[in-house]
Amino acid sequence: xxxxxxxxxxxxxxLVVIGNGMAGCRAVEELLERDPDRYSVTIFGAEPRVNYNRxxxxxxxxxxxxxxxxxxxxxxxxxxxxxxLVGGDPVEQIDRxxxxxxxxxxxxxxYDKLLIATGSDPFIIPIPGNDLAGVVTFRDLDDVDKMLxxxxxxxxxxxxxxGLLGLEAAHGLSLRGMKxxxxxxxPALMERQLDEAAGYLLRQELESRGQTILTSANTKVIHGVExxxxxxxxxxxxxxxADIVVMAxxxxxxxxxxxxxxxxxxxxxxxxxxxxxxxxxxxxxxECVQHRGxxxxxxxxxxxxxxxxxxxxxxxxxxxxxSVTSTKLKVSGIDLFSAGDxxxxxxxxxxxxxxxxxxxxxxxxxxxxxxxxAVLYGDTAxxxxxxxxxxxxxxxxxxxxxxxxxxxxxxxxxxxxPNAAVAALSDDAEICGCNGVSKGKVISCIAxxxxxxxxxxxxxxxxxxxxxCTNLVESLLALTLGDDVQTGPxxxxxxxxxxxxxxxxxxxxxxxxxxxxxxxxxHWTTPEGCASCRPALNYYLLCAWxxxxxxxxxxxxxxxxxxxxxxxxxxxxxxxxxxxxxTTPDELRAIADAAEKYGARTVKVTGGxxxxxxxxxxxxxxxxxxxxxxxxMVSGHAYGKALRTVxxxxxxxxxxFGTQDSTGLGVKIERMTWGSYMPHKFKIAVSxxxxxxxxxxxxxxxxxxxxxxYELHVGGNGGIHVRATDLLxxxxxxxxxxxxxxxFIQLYREDAHxxxxxxxxxxxxxxxxxxxxxxxxxxxIKNYAKRFRFSQKFWxxxxxxxxxxxxxxxxxxxxxxxxxxxxxxx
Amino acid sequence: MMSAxxxxxxxxxxxxxxxxxxxxxxxxxxxxxxxxxxxxxGEFYAxxxxxxxxxxxxxxxxxxxxxxxxxxxxxxxxxxxxxxQGDDEGCTPTIPLKVDSGRLFLLREAVIxxxxxxxx
Ligand code: SRM
Ligand SMILES: Cc1cc2nc3c(=O)[nH]c(=O)nc-3n(C[C@H](O)[C@H](O)[C@H](O)COP(=O)(O)OP(=O)(O)OC[C@H]3O[C@@H](n4cnc5c(N)ncnc54)[C@H](O)[C@@H]3O)c2cc1C
Ligand code: SF4
Ligand code: FES
Numbered sequence: 001x002x003x004x005x006x007x008x009x010x011x012x013x014x015l016v017v018i019g020n021g022m023a024g025c026r027a028v029e030e031l032l033e034r035d036p037d038r039y040s041v042t043i044f045g046a047e048p049r050v051n052y053n054r055x056x057x058x059x060x061x062x063x064x065x066x067x068x069x070x071x072x073x074x075x076x077x078x079x080x081x082x083x084x085l086v087g088g089d090p091v092e093q094i095d096r097x098x099x100x101x102x103x104x105x106x107x108x109x110x111y112d113k114l115l116i117a118t119g120s121d122p123f124i125i126p127i128p129g130n131d132l133a134g135v136v137t138f139r140d141l142d143d144v145d146k147m148l149x150x151x152x153x154x155x156x157x158x159x160x161x162x163g164l165l166g167l168e169a170a171h172g173l174s175l176r177g178m179k180x181x182x183x184x185x186x187p188a189l190m191e192r193q194l195d196e197a198a199g200y201l202l203r204q205e206l207e208s209r210g211q212t213i214l215t216s217a218n219t220k221v222i223h224g225v226e227x228x229x230x231x232x233x234x235x236x237x238x239x240x241x242a243d244i245v246v247m248a249x250x251x252x253x254x255x256x257x258x259x260x261x262x263x264x265x266x267x268x269x270x271x272x273x274x275x276x277x278x279x280x281x282x283x284x285x286x287e288c289v290q291h292r293g294x295x296x297x298x299x300x301x302x303x304x305x306x307x308x309x310x311x312x313x314x315x316x317x318x319x320x321x322x323s324v325t326s327t328k329l330k331v332s333g334i335d336l337f338s339a340g341d342x343x344x345x346x347x348x349x350x351x352x353x354x355x356x357x358x359x360x361x362x363x364x365x366x367x368x369x370x371x372x373x374a375v376l377y378g379d380t381a382x383x384x385x386x387x388x389x390x391x392x393x394x395x396x397x398x399x400x401x402x403x404x405x406x407x408x409x410x411x412x413x414x415x416x417x418p419n420a421a422v423a424a425l426s427d428d429a430e431i432c433g434c435n436g437v438s439k440g441k442v443i444s445c446i447a448x449x450x451x452x453x454x455x456x457x458x459x460x461x462x463x464x465x466x467x468x469c470t471n472l473v474e475s476l477l478a479l480t481l482g483d484d485v486q487t488g489p490x491x492x493x494x495x496x497x498x499x500x501x502x503x504x505x506x507x508x509x510x511x512x513x514x515x516x517x518x519x520x521x522x523h524w525t526t527p528e529g530c531a532s533c534r535p536a537l538n539y540y541l542l543c544a545w546x547x548x549x550x551x552x553x554x555x556x557x558x559x560x561x562x563x564x565x566x567x568x569x570x571x572x573x574x575x576x577x578x579x580x581x582x583t584t585p586d587e588l589r590a591i592a593d594a595a596e597k598y599g600a601r602t603v604k605v606t607g608g609x610x611x612x613x614x615x616x617x618x619x620x621x622x623x624x625x626x627x628x629x630x631x632x633m634v635s636g637h638a639y640g641k642a643l644r645t646v647x648x649x650x651x652x653x654x655x656x657f658g659t660q661d662s663t664g665l666g667v668k669i670e671r672m673t674w675g676s677y678m679p680h681k682f683k684i685a686v687s688x689x690x691x692x693x694x695x696x697x698x699x700x701x702x703x704x705x706x707x708x709x710y711e712l713h714v715g716g717n718g719g720i721h722v723r724a725t726d727l728l729x730x731x732x733x734x735x736x737x738x739x740x741x742x743x744f745i746q747l748y749r750e751d752a753h754x755x756x757x758x759x760x761x762x763x764x765x766x767x768x769x770x771x772x773x774x775x776x777x778x779x780x781i782k783n784y785a786k787r788f789r790f791s792q793k794f795w796x797x798x799x800x801x802x803x804x805x806x807x808x809x810x811x812x813x814x815x816x817x818x819x820x821x822x823x824x825x826x
Numbered sequence: 827m828m829s830a831x832x833x834x835x836x837x838x839x840x841x842x843x844x845x846x847x848x849x850x851x852x853x854x855x856x857x858x859x860x861x862x863x864x865x866x867x868g869e870f871y872a873x874x875x876x877x878x879x880x881x882x883x884x885x886x887x888x889x890x891x892x893x894x895x896x897x898x899x900x901x902x903x904x905x906x907x908x909x910x911q912g913d914d915e916g917c918t919p920t921i922p923l924k925v926d927s928g929r930l931f932l933l934r935e936a937v938i939x940x941x942x943x944x945x946x
Contacts, residue, residue, distance in 0.1 A: 359867070528847075528866050531888040531895035531902075554847035558886040558897035566897055570883040810845065815852045815862060816838055818937055 012040040015313075016101055016111035018091045018257065020045025022054055023286025023302040024117030025073055026436075030310035032081055038314060039113070041083045044103055047140055048088030050075055053435070054140070055299060058330045061144050061172030063510075064521065072435075072461075094261035096279055113313065116258055116269060116277070116284040120251035120297065125160065129222030134229035135245045138169045147244065151176035155243035158182075158232050160219055162189040164329060166248035167206070171331040173246070174211055181212040181240050183219055183232065185249075193327045193338040197361050198377040205334055205359075214238070253288045253295050268295040273319040274312040275305055285309050291322060298325045303436030326387045328380070332520055335376070337383035340390050341365065342373035353404045362404055369397040382406040384472075388429045422475035431476070432462035432469045442473060446480045453477065453497075470497045493532035495524050500536070500753035507544050515541065515552055535560075536754035539641065542677060543749050546791035553808070559639035562811065563799045564621055567614065572621060574600075574613045575638035576628045577674060580648040580666035580686075581609030590631030598624045608645035608683070610636055618812055626804035634674075634798040641755070642677045643684070643745075646670035647695065651688030651705065660705035662688035665734055669703075669741055675796040676745065676788070679752040679761075684741070697725045700748075700758040701741055706730075710737040714744055714770070715762035723759040726767045729775075740774075743784035746791075747773055750784075835924065835931035838862070841870065842928070849885040849894070851875055854937055860921055861885035862930065863905050865892055871905040872923040872932055878903070878916025 015031075017024045020043050028041055045051075056070035078085045086103065093102040100110040122137035124130050136146045147169070150157070154177055159170045162184030174180040182189075188199035189206075203213050218235040222245055231241045253268035264270045264278035268290030275283045275291075285305045287297060296302065301323035308320035326339035342365045349366045360378035364371055364386060370393050374386040385407040389396060396403055407424065425431075427440035437460050445460040456462055456473050463473045492500050503522065512518045515537050519529055529537065534555035541549045559565050564572035576591065591611055595603050601615035616624055625635070637644060646669050649655065651662030666686040673684065685694040686703040696702030698718035702725050704711040709732040713725035728744065731737050747770065752761040762770060774780050803812070844850050844864040852860040852872075861875035861884050869892065875885050882898030892905045902911040908918035922933035 528890045530890050531900065534888060534890065554845070554889065557888070562886070566883075566886060568880065568882075568898065570881075570886075810843065810848070810850060813850075815843065815850050817853045817855065818836065818838070818860075818932070 013038065013112040014110060015039040015041045015113045015115065016109055017041065017043040017115045017117060018101065019043075019117035019119060019286070019288075020047065020051050020085060020087065021117060021119045021286065022051070022072075022299055023119070023306060024115065025051040026303065027115060027117065027285050027306040027309050028081075028083065029073075030306045031313060034310055034314040034316075036081070041081075042086065042109055043078075043083060044086045044089060044091045044101070044109075046088070046090035047142075049141065050078070050085070050087075052141070055330070057138070057141065057144050058168035058172060060141075061138075061147060061169065062175045062332070063172075064332065064523065067141060091257060094257060094263075094282070096261055096282070099281065112281065114282045115309075116282065116288060117286045118254040118257060118288045120287040121254045122247060123250040123252050124247055125219065125249050127219060127221055129224055129229070129232075130247070132222055132224040132229040132245075133227055134224075134243065135222060135247060137247050138165055139251075147173060147246065148176065150244040151178050153243065154178060156181070156241045157244045157246065158240055158242040159246045159248055160232075161246075161248035161250065162186070162213065162215065163248065163250070164190060164193065164327060165251075166246070167202075168330055169246045169248050170206070170211055173244075174209065178244075179210075179212075181214060181242075182206070183217045183234070183240070184213070184215045185218055187216045189213065189215065190327075190329070190338075193375075194336070194377075195342055195363060195375050197363070198336065198338070198375045201359065201361055201377045202329075202334065202336060212240075214240075251287070251297055253290065255288060258284070258288070266290055273308065273321065274317050275309040275320065276312070283309060283313070291320065294322060296323065296325065298327065300325055300430065300436060324387075324391050326383065328383070332523060335378055335380040337376040337380035338374065339383070339387045340371070340373035342375055348372070351400075351404045364404055366396065366400075369395050369400070371396060384425065384429060384431075388426060392426070419475045419478055422472055423479055431472050435461040437462040439476065442476050443480055446477060451477070451481060451484060492536060493530055495519075495529050495533050496522060498522055503537070504540055504544075504751075507540055513541065513545060513549065515555060529555075535641075539677060539679065539754050543791070546787075547794045553811075560641070562618060562621065563625075563635055563639060563803065564616065564618075565639045569615075571615045571617055573638070574616050574621070574624055574628075575606065575610055575636040576633035577636040577670075578610040578633075579670050580646055580663055582648075582663065582667065583610075587631055587633060590628060590633065594624050594627045597627070606638070608638070609647050610638075610645065612638070619814070622803045622806075622809075622812055625800035629798070629801050629804055635800040637674070640677065641680050642682065643670075643673045643675065644681050645683055646673070647683070647685040647699070649686070649688050649693040651686075655688055657691060658688035658705070659707050660688060660710065660734075662686040662694065662703070662705050665703065665705075665710075665737065666694075668734070669738060672738060672742065672792070673745060675798075676749070676792060677795060678745070678749055679754050680757040682745065682748070682758070698722060699725065701744055703737055703741075709733070712737060712740055712744075715758045715767075717757055717759035719757075721759070723763075726762065728767075728771070739781060739785050742788040743774055743781040744770075746784040746788035749788070749791075834934045835926075836934045836937070838930045838932055840929055841925060844870070847889050849887075849889065851883075851885050852932075857937065859883075860932070860937070862923070862932075863889060863894065865889055865905065867892075869905075870923055870925055870930060872921040873903070873905065873908050874919045874921070876918060877901055878908075878910055878918050879914065884918065 050071055051073045053070045053072050056065055059065040089103045089105045091101045091103050100108050102108050122139050137143055151173055157173045157178040157180045159166045159182045162182050170180045170182050188196055189202055219232050220235045221233050222229055223231045229242055229245050231239055233239050255265045255269050258269045259265050269277055269284045269288050271277055271284050271289045271291050275285050277284050286302045304323050305320055308318055311318040329336040347367055351364045353362045363375045365373035371390040376383055425439050429439045431437055431439050431442050441460050442462045450456045450459045453473055463470045491497055492503050510521055512521055518537050535557055538552045538555040553561050564574055595613050598616050598620045600613035604612045606612045646666045648663045648666030652658035652660055682700045684701045685696040685699040687694040687696040688705050690704055696704050697713050698716040702713040709730055711730050712728045714728045716725035717723045748758055846864050847866045849861045849863040859875040861873055863871045875883050877884055877896040879901050882896040884894050886897040887894040893902045895902050901914045908920045910916045921936045924931045
């Protein structure tokens with residue numbers, strides 16, 4: 001055959017990488033960054049998939065991430081960079097003489113340089129039953145799939161090993177609905193990373209979440225029936241039921257391939273400071289290596305190793321000097337940080353701070369005025385700062401006094417200014433632990449044009465994994481760009497990196513049903529949220545799950561909790577509903593009586609066609625409501641993010657211009673819509689003719705009656721920014737007007753952000769979008785209206801009647817009354 | 827009317843009368859009303875029921891962590907120290923409180939009539 005003549009090309013050196021894991025791929029990335037044309041690269045991976053972020057398997061197990069979200073390099077990346085990935089084909093032999101490797105498939109691949117990055121193997125404790133079906137390890141995606149399959153059946157899980165890995169497995173399985181027991185050999189959990197105090201706090205927290213923790217527990221045997229695990233038995237005879245047993249008792253460097261090629265190995269493959277093994281053409285990085293006597297089990301050191309390796313392979317050797325590591329536990333809601341050595345001992349000095357009330361424990365260990373270790377539980381905000389001081393071996397004598405209170409305090413600066421704290425970090429301080437991104441790298445990526453958190457995420461990957469460093473990245477953006485930061489879609493509040501839309505969508509997708517669940521699942525950064533997100537979540541849940549969701553009173557603003565408007569002196573105002581602005585002598589009499597009986601200091605006709613009684617004490621509210629109820633009146637929700645008023649004009653019944661019964665229609669609409677909670681307050685009006693005396697064109701929903709029917713107007717606002725409505729459509733009958741009204745309200749309820757009135761909502765989404773939602777599908781109106789009516793089944797109950805009947809007495813009554821001592825003595 | 831207190835701690839009743847995440851009030855004859863808070867993490871705090879900003883009733887705010895957001899203009903007040911948080915400045919007096927065998931106790935001496943020095 002005639003081969004096409006090739007132009008002579010400078011021969012690239014051939015680099016073969018064994019292991020498509022975190023270190024192997026990072027090493028290649030570092031190489032490409034330095035000299036993309038130097039090597040032609042082939043990567044062999046035992047796993048049949050692209051490179052992913054192994055540490056994020058924990059969130060995948062917990063259901064907080066999907067596999068797609070943790071992929072580091074997609075298939076395109078390999079293709080674009082001319083890298084051949086041989087997946088699902090483990091290398092079985094290294095032929096050092098021939099300078100080639102042989103894979104399981106029989107494929108032989110020659111190399112100029114060989115890189116071993118085989119990681120670690122899970123340690124399988126040598127006890128009977130460890131080979132039963134249902135005994136799994138926790139190392140790769142297949143393991144996670146096995147655990148998920150088991151978790152689907154529910155039942156009991158035993159996790160052997162109470163270290164980082166074991167606890168993350170336990171957390172995931174427990175979130176997946178299994179009853180979990182952690183069996184740990186040592187007396188305390190994570191004993192290598194935590195001291196006793198922190199271990200105790202951790203244990204308490206886990207137990208309070210329903211896990212059983214057995215410490216000083218030595219597993220003797222794993223019992224099985226028909227080859228399948230049924231439970232374990234401890235040395236002391238204790239038996240624990242199990243449908244799945246997770247071995248998370250440790251890892252050991254994966255060295256068998258290197259050993260069989262006679263490379264020097266001890267615990268790991270021995271490498272020098274350039275990551276070169278005993279064969280000068282073979283290098284190794286990652287968990288499989290032993291450098292200066294140390295094997296590592298965390299990602300941070302391998303970022304450092306890969307840098308040194310790439311420097312060496314591109315002819316600029318820099319030398320790796322070993323890494324100091326820090327640990328964080330990736331269990332949502334548990335803040336835990338540890339770094340360095342805290343075994344204490346001679347010449348060491350401890351500084352400890354405990355705050356039992358906040359569940360905080362902090363300990364910093366000093367030696368010769370330098371930090372050598374730190375353990376933080378409950379408040380890990382200063383973890384990075386301590387770690388930085390530790391790595392730099394900074395003398396802390398001058399700031400010793402305030403050290404334990406954290407960076408802001410110790411440096412005497414503005415206590416709560418996170419930007420100042422971030423500014424003070426050194427350039428090589430690590431910002432994103434998951435992806436090994438330093439402060440310097442984030443800043444240079446911002447300088448190159450990444451002006452938003454999203455842009456930073458997609459360029460240098462900082463904050464793209466677990467998101468716990470999002471606030472650091474935000475601070476860096478603010479520091480570097482000042483006002484030029486592109487704020488992207490605004491997050492719901494400071495407690496989360498999700499937007500309102502994300503949260504609403506995820507509540508439905510993940511079927512989140514209570515506030516703590518939302519906070520847990522969506523990585524809320526505060527334990528209980530704040531005064532912004534709690535009311536929003538409460539609304540989103542009640543809108544998403546009508547009939548199921550139980551209203552969370554303590555997440556309501558005071559007005560909605562007390563069903564009255566708080567006034568500046570701490571008293572309340574009471575506004576009973578007057579349907580469509582109509583009233584009767586009896587109602588007016590009852591209002592007058594109530595005003596006198598409860599000492600209303602002002603009685604005022606509101607701008608919403610009803611009467612407001614001011615100056616009512618919170619103790620008297622249930623009683624005045626009871627009296628008003630007795631006269632047939634219910635709450636006017638003048639205090640609610642809810643349907644407020646339906647304003648009407650007199651219409652055809654009396655008015656010489658009236659075209660339709662605007663009063664009657666207004667009353668019907670109010671009867672249909674009252675009691676419904678909404679993203680913000682909602683006002684309706686019905687005018688009997690285009691003279692529009694009810695001001696329907698500045699209401700959230702306005703009806704203007706005309707001879708031939710009803711014009712429906714939406715998105716008006718008479719408040720801070722006056723906005724006239726847009727015409728939605730015209731309908732012919734009262735029934736249609738009501739149906740469309742219900743549908744529009746439900747669309748608003750399901751889509752708008754909390755505290756967004758219809759006017760800004762409509763401007764944000766556009767009238768066309770709203771029309772297409774309601775009109776594109778001929779059934780849309782019917783369906784929205786149906787959902788609205790369904791929700792109303794549960795919400796059209798008068799909250800006043802409830803309270804008048806004795807519900808929530810505690811909100812309206814005082815505890816005992818006390819007298820100051822001085823008065824008692826007097 | 828209250829009977830004479832035993833010792834210096836005043837029993838104001840069982841912890842169960844305040845649901846987690848809420849507060850209740852305790853009027854003081856001739857003095858300023860006290861708000862007793864129960865946080866969602868199970869701690870109790872007592873403060874004068876008055877925001878350092880414009881005397882809003884803190885008992886009616888939303889409780890989160892160990893702070894309460896004032897219902898009137900959203901200042902955040904620390905339940906532990908009474909200090910306004912963030913950029914706002916001001917402090918609400920706190921009253922020492924302890925929990926013993928499921929009951930709440932206030933430090934009697936700290937309950938003072940308005941305008942009088944503490945050591946009355
Ligand atoms: C009582 C009343 C004034 C009056 O004496 O007439 C009133 C009083 C208050 N209005 Fe209003 N508004 C009242 C009609 C209006 C109207 C007129 C109307 O509804 O026809 C408007 C303009 C129309 C509109 O909303 O589009 C109006 C626009 C506002 C706004 C600005 C809303 C906006 O989107 O820009 C606020 C502030 C807010 O809600 O955030 C507000 C808020 C308030 C609050 C709740 C302020 C507060 O948070 O304490 C006032 C407390 C009332 C209380 O304690 O009872 N009030 N307010 C009216 C009660 C109507 C009712 O029967 O329920
Ligand atoms: C669930 C979990 C959570 C973790 N959480 C954290 C954390 O929070 N923080 C932290 O710092 N570290 C964490 N780690 C540890 C971290 O993942 C490892 O330190 C890191 O993955 C090591 O990288 P590596 O490339 O050396 O090994 P690996 O990422 O394991 O890569 C080795 C790869 O080589 C492949 N391989 C092995 N032998 C062969 C062969 N003969 N031929 C071809 N391919 C082969 C393996 O299949 C594997 O894909 C966690 C680990 C796990 C499992
Ligand atoms: S708008 Fe004017 S004309 Fe029409 S009903 Fe009202 S008052 Fe009559
Ligand atoms: S009175 Fe508390 S914030 Fe204004």
